[in-house]
Amino acid sequence: xxxxxxxxxxxxxxxxxxxxxxxxxxxxxxxxxxxxxxxxxxxxxxxxxxxxxxxxxxxxxxxxxxxxxxxxxxxxxxxxxxxxxxxxxxxxxxxxxxxxxxxxxxxxxxxxxxxxxxxxxxxxxxxxxxxxxxxxxxxxxx
Numbered sequence: 001x002x003x004x005x006x007x008x009x010x011x012x013x014x015x016x017x018x019x020x021x022x023x024x025x026x027x028x029x030x031x032x033x034x035x036x037x038x039x040x041x042x043x044x045x046x047x048x049x050x051x052x053x054x055x056x057x058x059x060x061x062x063x064x065x066x067x068x069x070x071x072x073x074x075x076x077x078x079x080x081x082x083x084x085x086x087x088x089x090x091x092x093x094x095x096x097x098x099x100x101x102x103x104x105x106x107x108x109x110x111x112x113x114x115x116x117x118x119x120x121x122x123x124x125x126x127x128x129x130x131x132x133x134x135x136x137x138x139x140x141x142x
Contacts, residue, residue: 032085033060033067039085044094045116052092054122058129069133076109092116104132 037056045052059070068078080088090112097103100117101124107114119125 030080030084031064031067035085036088036090039089041089041091042093043091043113044096045092045118051094051116051118051125054119054125055092055116055129057122058126061126062130062133066130066133069136073133073136074107074109074114075112090114094118101128104128106132 037059042049042052059067062070071080072078074090092114093116095115095117097117101120103117105114105116105128116125117128119128
């Protein structure tokens with residue numbers, strides 16, 4: 001406690017009990033992937049779009065570690081903000097690319113927007129999403 005108070009001397013930290021403070025600093029690790037799907041919003045797509053159905057099929061087939069990497073790709077961290085998955089929303093956006101299979105998904109981490117090209121097949125989506133998740137550069141400390 002002394003070390004923390006020396007580095008963060010603001011009296012406001014005293015409003016938290018240790019568990020709450022840890023959640024604020026480290027984020028939440030209670031992952032509910034079905035809730036993430038329910039909270040998704042869409043721009044240029046709707047829930048019944050073929051590419052959205054394919055996206056969620058591919059997403060739910062990912063390993064737990066790759067799902068966490070998806071969160072880091074989308075937000076800059078693999079943790080859920082305080083409040084849990086129930087309050088976590090993001091938007092999947094169609095940028096209207098011609099020749100969509102030539103592009104990888106990208107994200108605006110500050111706005112929690114996933115730019116998802118309208119891929120021609122589930123396999124094209126799977127390959128490009130997995131590649132994007134494997135090779136993106138994370139923010140923060142390693």
